[in-house]
Amino acid sequence: MQFTTAQSSGFLLYLNVKLVPFFARIILGREISIPTWISAFVAFMGTALISYDGTSVNIGDVWSICAAACSAMFIIRMESATEKVPNAAALNAACLWTVTMGSTLWLLISASSSAENLTDTLSSSYHSVLDTFQAHPLAILYLGGVATALANYIQTKAQKGIKSERASIIYALDPVYGAGFAYVLLGETLSTNGMVGALLITLAAATNAYTDLGKSVEDTE
Numbered sequence: 001m002q003f004t005t006a007q008s009s010g011f012l013l014y015l016n017v018k019l020v021p022f023f024a025r026i027i028l029g030r031e032i033s034i035p036t037w038i039s040a041f042v043a044f045m046g047t048a049l050i051s052y053d054g055t056s057v058n059i060g061d062v063w064s065i066c067a068a069a070c071s072a073m074f075i076i077r078m079e080s081a082t083e084k085v086p087n088a089a090a091l092n093a094a095c096l097w098t099v100t101m102g103s104t105l106w107l108l109i110s111a112s113s114s115a116e117n118l119t120d121t122l123s124s125s126y127h128s129v130l131d132t133f134q135a136h137p138l139a140i141l142y143l144g145g146v147a148t149a150l151a152n153y154i155q156t157k158a159q160k161g162i163k164s165e166r167a168s169i170i171y172a173l174d175p176v177y178g179a180g181f182a183y184v185l186l187g188e189t190l191s192t193n194g195m196v197g198a199l200l201i202t203l204a205a206a207t208n209a210y211t212d213l214g215k216s217v218e219d220t221e
Contacts (some may be wrong), residue, residue: 008194020075
């Protein structure tokens with residue numbers, strides 16, 4: 001987010017929806033239907049238009065794509081995790097503790113590069129976190145409490161009993177929210193290429209959702 005826009009990052013992160021079926025095929029051995037392949041191709045085309053939206057690809061775009069891959073894997077692993085751990089609160093807590101420990105380790109490693117000893121590293125890390133919280137308390141509380149803890153808990157509860165591919169279709173609304181909030185809060189806009197790309201992604205999501213709904217109706221009948 002330091003190097004790209006919220007809208008571009010939001011649409012690039014949407015790739016997680018299209019990566020889920022691919023990972024499900026590779027890891028779980030599930031069959032991928034032709035409509036899903038077509039939908040994935042259209043989504044990739046739309047994402048490419050947004051990524052090359054008048055500017056060259058930057059490191060922020062690359063990190064966004066990597067984040068999309070990690071998010072897709074998280075959705076797949078969450079499916080099996082909810083089957084093995086019925087307590088959603090416990091599963092959510094385990095995920096958050098893992099993130100906390102990983103982030104702490106990352107911070108200590110970053111601080112150690114400019115510190116002379118362990119004491120300086122711990123002191124620098126502590127003051128860095130404290131200064132950040134004091135400078136942006138509401139943003140930190142929202143990002144940590146709502147966007148991370150609460151959102152992860154809701155996802156943990158929601159993915160019980162449904163396939164990861166179906167969940168990923170619902171998550172396709174992410175770029176719509178991202179573009180909307182980026183426009184309202186940050187004043188960011190998309191160029192013509194970006195709008196065409198956004199339209200292609202929306203069509204891909206709608207097509208995928210329609211075919212998935214059709215399959216569900218057939219299975220019910």
